[in-house]
Amino acid sequence: MSQNTYRRHAPGDQPPYLYKQYASTVRRAPSKPLIFLPHTLSETSGPIFRPSAIGETDHDLTRQHAGEPQGERIIVTGRVLDDNGRAVPNALIEIWQTNAAGRYRHAKDNHQAPLDPNFTGAGRAVTDENGIYRFVTIKPGAYPWKNHHNAWRPAHIHFSLFGPAFCTRLITQMYFPGDPLIPFDPVLQSIPDEKGRQRLVAKFDLDTTQPDWALGYQFNIVLRGREATPFEK
Amino acid sequence: MIMELIPTPSQTIGPFFHICLTPQTDLGDLTGERIRLVCRILDGDGTPVNDAMIEVWQAGAAGEYGRFGRLCTNEDGVCVFETAKPGRVAAQAPHVNVQIFARGLLKQLFTRIYFEGEPSNLNDPILALVPEDRRGTLMARPNAEDSSVWNFEIRLCADSETVFFDV
Numbered sequence: 001m002s003q004n005t006y007r008r009h010a011p012g013d014q015p016p017y018l019y020k021q022y023a024s025t026v027r028r029a030p031s032k033p034l035i036f037l038p039h040t041l042s043e044t045s046g047p048i049f050r051p052s053a054i055g056e057t058d059h060d061l062t063r064q065h066a067g068e069p070q071g072e073r074i075i076v077t078g079r080v081l082d083d084n085g086r087a088v089p090n091a092l093i094e095i096w097q098t099n100a101a102g103r104y105r106h107a108k109d110n111h112q113a114p115l116d117p118n119f120t121g122a123g124r125a126v127t128d129e130n131g132i133y134r135f136v137t138i139k140p141g142a143y144p145w146k147n148h149h150n151a152w153r154p155a156h157i158h159f160s161l162f163g164p165a166f167c168t169r170l171i172t173q174m175y176f177p178g179d180p181l182i183p184f185d186p187v188l189q190s191i192p193d194e195k196g197r198q199r200l201v202a203k204f205d206l207d208t209t210q211p212d213w214a215l216g217y218q219f220n221i222v223l224r225g226r227e228a229t230p231f232e233k
Numbered sequence: 234m235i236m237e238l239i240p241t242p243s244q245t246i247g248p249f250f251h252i253c254l255t256p257q258t259d260l261g262d263l264t265g266e267r268i269r270l271v272c273r274i275l276d277g278d279g280t281p282v283n284d285a286m287i288e289v290w291q292a293g294a295a296g297e298y299g300r301f302g303r304l305c306t307n308e309d310g311v312c313v314f315e316t317a318k319p320g321r322v323a324a325q326a327p328h329v330n331v332q333i334f335a336r337g338l339l340k341q342l343f344t345r346i347y348f349e350g351e352p353s354n355l356n357d358p359i360l361a362l363v364p365e366d367r368r369g370t371l372m373a374r375p376n377a378e379d380s381s382v383w384n385f386e387i388r389l390c391a392d393s394e395t396v397f398f399d400v
Binding site for chain 1: 237238239240241242243244245246247248249250251252253254276277278280282284288290292298299301322323325328330332334335336337338339340341342343345359362363389390391392394396397398399400
């Protein structure tokens with residue numbers, strides 16, 4: 001069992017459950033200590049997804065309707081690695097986001113901003129043998145929320161990932177470099193370590209940028225990996 | 234020397250995931266004892282959590298892994314998995330592995346669903362790690378009228394809260 005276990009998160013790597021500045025945590029965070037669970041087959045196995053499960057335009061959110069969506073076209077690409085630095089192939093990535101005006105195509109989003117008939121805001125991809133994924137989309141907008149007075153979420157893209165095991169499951173958000181709302185966002189600021197917060201800010205990349213077409217951003221994602229064996233140390 | 238990278242931190246799923254994270258109601262091969270697993274989530278005020286996503290991962294009747302499902306909760310905080318009762322996995326009693334995502338959860342919660350009255354619960358190595366007075370929070374209970382229906386209540390942030398695991 002010990003050879004197959006996954007590395008535990010270090011203190012400060014991950015946000016806490018209770019973070020009072022993010023008001024919704026208060027009635028939902030556990031109030032009792034978690035119970036340490038040794039990794040068994042139940043945690044180290046997980047569902048397997050194949051690239052065949054992905055449709056042709058699933059990775060291109062600008063080509064899912066009759067016309068092109070409004071907004072700034074962007075490319076978001078990167079690698080999924082484990083914390084040992086190894087590529088994670090066949091990882092299913094699902095993303096969702098607002099349109100350029102900051103509105104989700106969701107019945108419960110009441111923000112007074114227009115919907116875009118040519119934008120759903122949902123995409124899917126599976127990483128290749130080198131752990132690489134690529135999406136084409138439009139830059140999402142900032143939007144207000146009710147967390148505190150004059151609260152605005154910075155522009156972000158939600159990312160959902162299945163790695164190789166049930167315990168490598170990750171749901172997170174990608175932010176944009178230089179966004180002035182980042183210092184005021186309790187969701188991102190809940191992460192104790194500055195390096196962890198930086199992990200969630202994509203990097204503008206001129207090599208990814210395509211001339212006369214779209215700006216490019218690099219966003220690498222690191223999932224927990226297996227604990228090193230004595231041989232590897 | 235192995236390079237150790239800082240893992241990407243978790244962030245909340247938020248309230249708008251439904252536009253992308255579609256339900257997976259088909260768990261795969263359901264050979265064995267068919268059951269309906271009724272899950273309900275309540276917050277610290279006892280209010281139903283109507284914007285959660287629950288993912289389950291379980292073994293089949295013979296104890297082999299490979300059944301995955303996910304559903305979002307409805308206005309009553311409820312979702313219902315149509316599945317088969319899992320078999321024992323090695324020394325572990327039959328159980329369903331659960332992850333819960335929701336607005337207000339900056340990272341997912343891990344718990345497990347065991348089946349009340351299952352004799353092997355007494356020897357389960359994970360249940361043995363849970364204080365005896367809290368083990369009941371991990372038990373699904375059969376419906377009085379229909380024993381193929383099992384109810385599992387997840388309580389967040391309460392004196393009687395469900396046991397959550399550090400995975």
